[in-house]
Amino acid sequence: MKRQRVLAVTAASAIATALTLGTAGTPASAEILDAKAAEARAELTGKVAPGLVEELADTFGITESEAYDRLAVEAVAADLLEEVPDSIEDSYAGLWIAEDADEIFVATTDASDTNELRAEGATPVLVEHDLAALEAAASTLDRLAVDGHFGHYIDLAANTLVIEAADVEAADAVVAASGVDPALITVETGADAPEPYYVRGGDAYIVENSWRCSVGFAVRRGSTPGFVTAGHCGSAGDQVTSGQAAPGTFQASVFPGSDRAWVAVGASEPLYNQVNMYSGTRYVYNANQAAVGSSICRSGSTTGWHCGTVQAFNQTVYYAEGTVRGLTRTNVCAEPGDSGGSFITGNSAQGMTSGGSGNCSSGGTTYFQPIGPALSAWSLTLVTS
Structure with missing residues (x-):
């Protein structure tokens, strides 16, 4: 470059x-x-x-x-x-x-x-x-x-x-x-031109029996359990039909502009304040924002667990599907199917994987949607216990 x-x-x-x-x-x-x-x-x-x-x-x-x-x-x-x-x-x-x-x-x-x-x-x-x-x-x-x-x-x-x-x-x-x-x-x-990490099929969660994305973090809206993920993974009304995550329905989704969504699951489904590290689990205790230069790790259903640093706030990205603003830039790698997955620093939830360029063989740039706007826009509470 x-x-x-x-x-x-x-x-x-x-x-x-x-x-x-x-x-x-x-x-x-x-x-x-x-x-x-x-x-x-x-x-x-x-x-x-x-x-x-x-x-x-x-x-x-x-x-x-x-x-x-x-x-x-x-x-x-x-x-x-x-x-x-x-x-x-x-x-x-x-x-x-x-x-x-x-x-x-x-x-x-x-x-x-x-x-x-x-x-x-x-x-x-x-x-x-x-x-x-x-x-x-x-x-x-x-x-x-x-x-x-x-x-x-x-x-x-x-x-x-x-x-x-x-x-x-x-x-x-x-x-x-x-x-x-x-x-x-x-x-x-x-x-390389950035693109959303669209799905290839596999585990994590499957939307409408067709494409795969990754869970961000467990949340609640009042007594309704669910999870946050990337907006480009599904539109309001789309069904989560299979995968590791509980079945559910997209309640709200924003993409482009932002890249955030939340999915409601069944009332009896258990929620955990954990992120799958693919070699264990990481607990989530809060959503305190990490500074530029901080270490950060990402979990996704295609490439698993990878770490790097926060490079910049408020990145604007022009995807082919439209402009997304307010993303955070990192040097953590990711690949299609990792979309929506967790970005976390220590035990603090940071956001959900959006897209980027490169891959986990040669490295690359990945952007994530900060979790704060999703929580505030839809009155969601992050599950921390």
């Missing part, structure tokens, strides 16, 4: 400034982060799901002790993700975890924010564009439909809005039609 700036002004100069600032603040920030992480690690004792530490160690090539350290830093990042955007307001440009999970970066357009950020244990990064400006540009692109435009997302670390396109010509057409300042944009070309 080839990435390039639309203008000669490149991300390199901004990143150099950011790293200079970040390095200057690292010692004080590191001490505070270490203290917060130590507290978070102590709270994790006895609460980490069986097998989770081993999974993280295998996925990231780290020791079990380092896996605990990573979980602790991710917990601190989740707290800062709630607090920092309101604290520095208009200058906020995003938060992410370092690749080695030993630092939490917070980008800002105002150098006067740096002391406050260091005091929170974050490494400040001075950038040119605030997050609101990038999100506004992304919103403008949401209204476009250009052949060869596969989607777009905000790369926090590069402080840019990335357009994914089949080629430079398609990307140029998007930029020209949008009227967005090219200085905000980076273009990625050469990616």
